[in-house]
Amino acid sequence: MSDSNGHKEAMDSAGFPPYTDYALGAPVTDAKAPDGPIAERWDRRRFEAKLVNPANRRKHTVIVVGTGLAGGAAGATLAEQGYHVVQFCYQDSPRRAHSIAAQGGINAAKNYRNDGDSIHRLFYDTVKGGDFRARESNVHRLAQVSVEIIDQCVAQGVPFAREYGGLLDTRSFGGVQVSRTFYARGQTGQQLLLGAYQALSRQIGAGNVELHPRTEMLDLLVVAGRARGIVARDLVTGRIDTYFADAVVLASGGYGNVFYLSTNAMNSNATAVWRAHRRGAYFANPCFTQIHPTCIPRTGDHQSKLTLMSESLRNDGRIWVPKAKGDTRPAAEIPEDERDYYLERIYPAFGNLVPRDIASRAAKNVCDEGRGVGPGGQGVYLDFADAIARMGRAAVEEKYGNLFDMYERITAENPYEVPMRIYPAVHYTMGGLWVDYDLQTTVPGLFAIGEANFSDHGANRLGASALMQGLADGYFVLPSTINDYLARNPHRADEEGVNAEHPAVQEAVADTEDRLNLLLAVDGDRTPDSFHRELGEIMWEYCGMARTDAGLRKALELIPRLREEFWRRIKVPGTGEEFNQSLEKANRIVDYFELAELMCLDALHRAESCGGHFREESQTPDGEAARQDEAFSYAAAWEFTGTGAAPVLHKEDLVFEYVHPTQRSYA
Amino acid sequence: MKLTLRVWRQRTPEAEGAMATYEVDGISADMSFLEMLDTLNEELILAGDDPVAFDHDCREGICGACSLVINGEAHGPERTTTCQLHMRSFRDGDTIDIEPWRAAAFPVVRDLVVDRSAFDRVIQAGGYVSVPTGAAPEAHATPVPKADADFAFEHAECIGCGACVAACPNGSAMLFTSAKVNHLNVLPQGAPERESRVLDMVEAMDAEGFGGCTNTGECAVACPKGIPLPSIAAMNREYLRATMRGR
Ligand SMILES: Cc1cc2nc3c(=O)[nH]c(=O)nc-3n(C[C@H](O)[C@H](O)[C@H](O)COP(=O)(O)OP(=O)(O)OC[C@H]3O[C@@H](n4cnc5c(N)ncnc54)[C@H](O)[C@@H]3O)c2cc1C
Ligand code: FES
Numbered sequence: 001m002s003d004s005n006g007h008k009e010a011m012d013s014a015g016f017p018p019y020t021d022y023a024l025g026a027p028v029t030d031a032k033a034p035d036g037p038i039a040e041r042w043d044r045r046r047f048e049a050k051l052v053n054p055a056n057r058r059k060h061t062v063i064v065v066g067t068g069l070a071g072g073a074a075g076a077t078l079a080e081q082g083y084h085v086v087q088f089c090y091q092d093s094p095r096r097a098h099s100i101a102a103q104g105g106i107n108a109a110k111n112y113r114n115d116g117d118s119i120h121r122l123f124y125d126t127v128k129g130g131d132f133r134a135r136e137s138n139v140h141r142l143a144q145v146s147v148e149i150i151d152q153c154v155a156q157g158v159p160f161a162r163e164y165g166g167l168l169d170t171r172s173f174g175g176v177q178v179s180r181t182f183y184a185r186g187q188t189g190q191q192l193l194l195g196a197y198q199a200l201s202r203q204i205g206a207g208n209v210e211l212h213p214r215t216e217m218l219d220l221l222v223v224a225g226r227a228r229g230i231v232a233r234d235l236v237t238g239r240i241d242t243y244f245a246d247a248v249v250l251a252s253g254g255y256g257n258v259f260y261l262s263t264n265a266m267n268s269n270a271t272a273v274w275r276a277h278r279r280g281a282y283f284a285n286p287c288f289t290q291i292h293p294t295c296i297p298r299t300g301d302h303q304s305k306l307t308l309m310s311e312s313l314r315n316d317g318r319i320w321v322p323k324a325k326g327d328t329r330p331a332a333e334i335p336e337d338e339r340d341y342y343l344e345r346i347y348p349a350f351g352n353l354v355p356r357d358i359a360s361r362a363a364k365n366v367c368d369e370g371r372g373v374g375p376g377g378q379g380v381y382l383d384f385a386d387a388i389a390r391m392g393r394a395a396v397e398e399k400y401g402n403l404f405d406m407y408e409r410i411t412a413e414n415p416y417e418v419p420m421r422i423y424p425a426v427h428y429t430m431g432g433l434w435v436d437y438d439l440q441t442t443v444p445g446l447f448a449i450g451e452a453n454f455s456d457h458g459a460n461r462l463g464a465s466a467l468m469q470g471l472a473d474g475y476f477v478l479p480s481t482i483n484d485y486l487a488r489n490p491h492r493a494d495e496e497g498v499n500a501e502h503p504a505v506q507e508a509v510a511d512t513e514d515r516l517n518l519l520l521a522v523d524g525d526r527t528p529d530s531f532h533r534e535l536g537e538i539m540w541e542y543c544g545m546a547r548t549d550a551g552l553r554k555a556l557e558l559i560p561r562l563r564e565e566f567w568r569r570i571k572v573p574g575t576g577e578e579f580n581q582s583l584e585k586a587n588r589i590v591d592y593f594e595l596a597e598l599m600c601l602d603a604l605h606r607a608e609s610c611g612g613h614f615r616e617e618s619q620t621p622d623g624e625a626a627r628q629d630e631a632f633s634y635a636a637a638w639e640f641t642g643t644g645a646a647p648v649l650h651k652e653d654l655v656f657e658y659v660h661p662t663q664r665s666y667a
Numbered sequence: 668m669k670l671t672l673r674v675w676r677q678r679t680p681e682a683e684g685a686m687a688t689y690e691v692d693g694i695s696a697d698m699s700f701l702e703m704l705d706t707l708n709e710e711l712i713l714a715g716d717d718p719v720a721f722d723h724d725c726r727e728g729i730c731g732a733c734s735l736v737i738n739g740e741a742h743g744p745e746r747t748t749t750c751q752l753h754m755r756s757f758r759d760g761d762t763i764d765i766e767p768w769r770a771a772a773f774p775v776v777r778d779l780v781v782d783r784s785a786f787d788r789v790i791q792a793g794g795y796v797s798v799p800t801g802a803a804p805e806a807h808a809t810p811v812p813k814a815d816a817d818f819a820f821e822h823a824e825c826i827g828c829g830a831c832v833a834a835c836p837n838g839s840a841m842l843f844t845s846a847k848v849n850h851l852n853v854l855p856q857g858a859p860e861r862e863s864r865v866l867d868m869v870e871a872m873d874a875e876g877f878g879g880c881t882n883t884g885e886c887a888v889a890c891p892k893g894i895p896l897p898s899i900a901a902m903n904r905e906y907l908r909a910t911m912r913g914r
Contacts, residue, residue: 077800092722093787095827096730112807148803155803157796157856159820166810184820190729191823198795205791213784236776265724299697304705305726409747412696412755475800527712529705573717578679579777581720582712 019646020556022601028282028637028652033137033437038658039119042141045437046480050487057082060486061493063230063245065217065272067094069189069467070450071251072196073474079203081479086210086243087200088217088232090267090584095197098253098265099470102189103310105173105181106467108146113170117178119143124659125176126465129355130430130458131611131627132661133285133635135654137437138455145472150182152475156195160184173312173463181464186310186402192467196474212243216584217272218512220248220279220446221498221505226489227446228498229505231512235584238577240512242500244493247445247482250276251474254429254451256289258592258599259544260536262426263295263308267584273433273452274591281441282637282650284434284454286595287603290461290612291545292427293359296410297379301533306425307410310403311463314352314359316387316396317420319343321380325370331381331419342366346623350666357460357545357612357625358666360424364545367423374421383419424545428466430457430612431602434637434652438481439473442637445489447482449473454635459611516576519586524569528585531566535559535589535596543600548616552604556597560644563593598638598647605649608632620663629661668694668759672707674719675766677775680782684775686764696755700743701726701733703754704765719765720778726750728891731826734833735779736766741830741889748828748891768829770838772876783829785875786843792871793864794847796856815853822850824892834889837878842886844872845902846894852905862909869906 034044052060060083064075067089075087089097109122122143127134150168154160160182161169173181184191203209212232219231221242229244252272256262277283294309320341322334342362344351354362363380366372373379388396393416397404404415411421433441433448435455440447450470457465498505542555566589574580609618609625610632618626634651641647669692677684691707698706701723708718724732728751737743743752757763765779773781811819823846831842848865851857857864880899887896 073800080799091724091730091732092783093731093827095787095790096724096732098725098730100730100826101725101727110806148801151803151806152798152800154806154809155796155798155856157819157851157854159816159823159850159854162811162813162816164813166812166816167807184823187729187824190826191820194823198790199798199800201787201791202795202797204787213787265730266726267724300695302695302698302702302706304699304702307727409751410699410753412753479800525713527709529709571712573712573715579720579780582718 019644020553020601020604022605022646023648025639025648025650028434028650031135031436031652033135038136038140041137042144049481049484052483052487054082056490058084059492060084061086061245062482063243063248064088064251065230065249066097066251066253066450066452067197067200068097068099068251068253068450069193069196069470070452070474071249072097072193072200073471074249074251074449074478075209076196076199076203077475077479078482079208085203085208086212086245088212088215090214090216090235092213094200094211094213095194097193098268099193099467100190101265102467103186103308104312105171105183105188105464106149106192106471107173107180107462107464108150108182108468109143109180110147110150112168113179115178117180119147121178122146122180126456126462127458127656127659129460129462131460131625131664132458132629132633132656132659133288133610133654134456134458135635136656136658141477142456142469142472145476146468148476149468149471153192153195153471156199158184158191158195160191176462189467192471196471217252218275218587219508220276220443221508222279222443223498223502223504224496226444228493231508236579238575238580240509242505242509244498246489246492247447247485249447249449249478249482250433250452251450252452254432255595256426256429258536258596259426259539260533261298261303261306261540263292263306266305269588269591270595271588271591273448274595276433276441276443276446278640280443280640281446281448282434282639283431283598284635284637285431285459285602286599286638287543287606287613288430288459288611289426290356290428290430291360291424293356293363293424294382294422295425296407297374297421297423299375307406308425308427309407309420309422311356313382313400313403313420316391316399317352317382317384318386319352319359319380319382321366321371321373323371327371331373331383340366340371347666354666357614361545361614363424379421379423381419382422384415385419388416428461430454430459430461434635438484439478440481440485445485447478449478459613515590516583516587519570519572519583519590520576522567522570522572524571526569526571528570528572528582528589531562531570532585532589532592534562535592538562539596539599543596543603546614546616547603549604549607552600555600556604559593559597559600566593594643601647602636602638606632606636624665627661627663633661668696668754668757670694670757670760671762673762673764674778676719676778678777680774680776694754696753698754699726699750700735700737700752700754701750720780722780723750729826731828734768734781734828734830736768736833738764741768741833742891746891746893748826768833770829770832771878772838772840773829773832783827785877786827786829786840788875789840789844789868789871790847793860793867794851796851797860798856809855811854819850819853822846822894822898825894826892828891830889830891831886831894832877834885835878836883836885837881839880839886840872840875840877841880841899841902842890842894844868845898848902848905849898861905862912865902865905865909
């Protein structure tokens with residue numbers, strides 16, 4: 001039975017019965033991390049890796065899907081090494097990848113401030129920040145490589161903020177005690193991405209990278225157990241083509257858009273990773289999602305995305321809601337003693353600077369109590385009145401002016417005069433394709449880098465660490481480890497008979513065509529967006545900031561029902577042989593349904609709270625996330641068994657030799 | 668509010684295009700311009716029509732994907748990107764014309780979507796520093812005076828949306844090209860390729876069919892990121908310097 005039959009079956013009125021169960025498979029015992037002292041592991045791995053003779057590299061083709069920080073860096077670097085790179089993005093230009101939107105900064109253990117930072121401290125902070133759900137070896141390597149990233153970016157001409165002496169400026173970010181975040185005003189992601197894009201452009205110009213913009217990967221080609229290429233659709237002509245390679249790298253970003261509303265770019269999607277998962281790549285910790293506390297609240301049903309406001313605002317703004325439920329007076333008319341500065345009240349030591357997950361959950365709680373402000377009561381105040389009184393308006397403007405302007409542009413409210421309104425929003429996904437130390441998935445020859453993999457952030461990512469990881473993977477880690485794979489598997493795709501006539505290739509192409517044709521054929525009465533929005537509401541309600549056994553079971557009942565309705569009522573106008581944005585959307589939603597189910601199952605099975613995953617059943621007496629290390633100190637790697645079928649769970653036990661697990665406390 | 672939209676419809680690059688008129692109702696002032704178009708598209712789909720194709724991604728004013736000429740102005744009446752324009756800039760009963768970027772070097776793909784790959788090719792010609800991964804010296808080995816770093820940043824802010832080209836009566840890409848030349852040429856890291864960069868990028872720009880600059884200044888007015896007009900003069904100086912020195 002080909003995979004597409006799964007979708008045909010989905011159209012039967014019987015649909016799929018909901019599943020809340022799973023089978024336990026063999027544990028993952030070898031993540032390929034070398035042993036020995038942690039600081040020497042990366043060197044050892046690089047030394048033990050086999051190399052590909054430079055003269056032979058030109059003969060090898062590597063496909064890179066994605067041109068964000070991870071993909072852009074990898075494509076450029078692999079081409080510099082001499083490989084023939086074939087690269088894809090869905091945007092019209094590689095420069096528009098979602099990485100462009102990152103604001104705050106990038107961490108690196110340079111210790112330029114002489115404030116006690118070190119590779120070991122960055123390693124320690126990241127393991128702890130991830131609430132002890134990441135692999136120590138990977139995180140240590142990330143911290144080691146971080147220092148080289150800054151050198152590389154500066155050499156490319158990335159205009160980081162500088163001090164008057166001409167040296168690089170840094171700031172402290174995300175509640176850490178050292179100043180290790182490098183930044184370029186509020187546009188760090190943009191500047192880093194343009195650096196990678198320019199390096200990539202140089203290789204495109206030199207003929208070493210063959211770029212396919214406006215081309216979307218719709219399936220992975222696995223032949224004789226190895227990743228051998230992709231099926232992709234030219235978004236302008238609608239043409240479906242196959243591309244062959246000796247290794248495939250997915251750098252396709254995160255899957256936050258499962259929630260419909262998120263801070264991700266509108267077209268960020270999960271199709272590349274989900275299709276790879278269906279072809280055998282394990283998906284790890286899908287329920288680990290990060291919800292950012294300071295986003296601009298939604299204004300109505302027309303809302304298409306949410307905008308992040310930098311976390312730095314919490315350094316000077318005070319968060320509050322009215323003490324009384326349903327108080328609709330304007331903020332200025334609510335007297336001081338009728339305001340609840342709830343973070344300062346509950347967490348007197350950290351106040352407004354508690355970590356992201358705690359701030360987000362507290363906002364949800366006060367809104368659930370009926371004390372939220374603004375339209376629909378889905379917002380809390382972030383008030384600068386005290387800061388303006390203390391520092392003066394000019395100083396506030398100097399520090400936050402661009403953010404205030406952005407806020408005013410979107411809301412038409414002047415935050416110098418009325419408090420900002422903020423609400424949490426989905427922001428980042430720590431889960432992703434399971435990868436070993438070499439960033440290779442469970443499909444040989446398939447690698448995953450950047451936000452698309454699960455590797456470094458455990459259950460919670462620290463601010464300014466995603467950019468670091470994307471560039472670490474793309475510039476330094478993957479280009480090194482992929483050599484080993486290609487050296488050990490020197491036979492090229494064409495030498496092994498992989499071509500358009502191969503039955504596995506034909507099956508994958510037919511599968512893709514069937515799926516798209518089916519979407520076009522239903523001709524129902526609901527738009528793709530209406531389904532996406534409804535799925536998002538289910539996920540936000542039951543798999544969002546706070547999760548319960550009952551709620552997750554409910555979601556696992558609702559999602560298959562919605563999927564079944566989707567296949568009966570979806571309406572996609574036009575044809576497959578043209579530029580058709582509705583078809584693109586509908587096809588992405590197909591994958592969101594399945595991924596959403598796996599996220600809920602993962603959240604259901606992990607009956608502990610950790611990092612961004614909060615299970616109401618597992619909290620300390622004062623309402624903090626309670627980890628359960630004895631039962632859950634593992635990464636959950638899920639194996640696909642069929643649409644609507646219970647997956648198989650493979651556990652990778654996490655061993656902490658250097659950073660000993662402790663319970664967080666911010667009270 | 669209730670609005671009349673006159674939208675450019677064109678099925679394929681080869682097809683003839685024309686303006687089509689639509690009415691939309693129930694538009695709230697809080698909607699972004701693109702959310703207003705989303706509303707139209709939802710209605711079109713349900714009515715069995717093809718939705719209007721337009722480019723967009725981040726909807727935060729940074730990716731440079733969105734690109735509409737609104738009532739004759741690139742990105743519309745405010746100095747921002749289309750995605751950051753809100754409906755409160757319009758009034759109930761307004762008629763709004765929505766067209767794609769119009770420039771010889773940006774052919775229409777469908778409806779409001781154009782092909783801006785010419786920009787990428789200009790960058791490929793020299794808009795980079797040739798520094799392979801791993802070859803970089805320690806970041807603090809070369810201090811950069813703050814004024815130069817700020818100048819570089821100001822030009823590096825370009826989002827490559829193409830509003831400058833769309834606004835220019837000649838369809839010139841001088842502002843885009845000069846932004847990148849100035850960003851890299853002022854930095855010590857960009858110095859070794861200073862001459863070849865400007866010569867190659869200008870050559871590529873001309874080869875793509877962008878028009879010449881006649882100093883109308885429309886580009887800088889339309890630029891949502893405020894790339895300054897003197898950027899062009901600065902590039903011209905770089906160009907002159909490079910031609911005098913040779914490569
Ligand atoms: C608003 C915002 C602010 C942030 N700020 C920070 C910050 O200050 N510091 C920090 O460290 N992190 C930040 N992050 C997180 C960080 O930006 C991302 O995690 C990171 O940029 C992801 O990079 P990436 O290369 O993995 O993927 P992306 O940049 O998302 O790139 C994905 C690429 O894959 C392509 N693609 C996807 N699917 C397909 C497909 N099927 N076929 C073909 N191509 C495909 C896309 O075209 C794109 O080129 C922020 C995130 C957001 C949303
Ligand atoms: S959609 Fe990204 S700049 Fe407008």
